[in-house]
């Protein structure tokens with residue numbers, strides 16, 4: 277296992293979504309459990325993948341890490357702080373160190389804002405000096421290979437790959453310690469997927485941050501991670517180095533994942 281500081285640490289996390297029944301049942305709140313005691317560690321600068329089929333709880337797990345869904349049991353530490361025990365303002369400060377690229381680029385960008393505004397908004401709300409905002413926007417745009425011309429466009433004028441570049445630029449705007457990506461290539465054309473994978477790996481090298489990628493695709497995990505965990509029905513069933521998992525899977529479900537991956541290439 278890698279050494280260094282732990283950036284994200286989940287201990288026995290149980291989490292899910294509240295439901296209320298109809299009629300008199302609406303008086304009782306019930307949690308539909310999705311994550312069933314998940315443990316996860318991401319170290320400084322490493323690349324980790326969470327692999328699982330649709331509905332296994334991948335996005336739910338990310339919501340928990342991003343401070344958006346409080347677990348019913350267990351703890352979530354980000355940069356050594358138990359985020360759900362922090363006052364709101366401190367939690368926001370810790371989570372500024374976490375960059376996030378959501379699952380669907382087509383839905384994630386406000387269609388009414390130009391790219392320049394999308395990138396400058398997080399800086400402005402963090403009270404950056406106005407004279408520094410434009411410089412930083414250009415800097416991150418350059419890092420993801422977006423031209424100045426693109427900064428004046430609206431999301432609807434961009435291709436899926438360009439939108440994903442904008443989202444990646446926005447996610448690194450505060451120079452985070454970790455970048456979390458939810459299915460970063462699955463909404464994109466095959467020809468664009470490799471470019472986005474290369475971009476993420478370049479950012480990993482350049483900014484020396486940790487990368488946590490969620491994917492249902494073993495191929496993507498192989499390119500974007502060194503270590504991986506397999507999530508099945510809300511539980512971690514296997515973890516280790518990605519190459520070891522692929523060559524020597526321990527769990528029957530992992531075997532199935534590998535077989536379907538090999539059939540697809």
Ligand SMILES: Nc1ncnc2c1ncn2[C@@H]1O[C@H](COP(=O)(O)OP(=O)(O)OP(=O)(O)O)[C@@H](O)[C@H]1O
Nearest residue numbers: 293310328329330331332333334335336337379492
């Ligand atoms: N906001 C919500 N309210 C209630 N249930 C939800 C909510 N979001 C997700 N779920 C349920 O939680 C389970 C896990 O969903 P989740 O989105 O975490 O899966 P996923 O692994 O990210 O799937 P996908 O690969 O399709 O994105 C599913 O059964 C889903 O229906």
Ligand SMILES: [Mg+2]
Nearest residue numbers: 334335336379
């Ligand atoms: Mg998801």
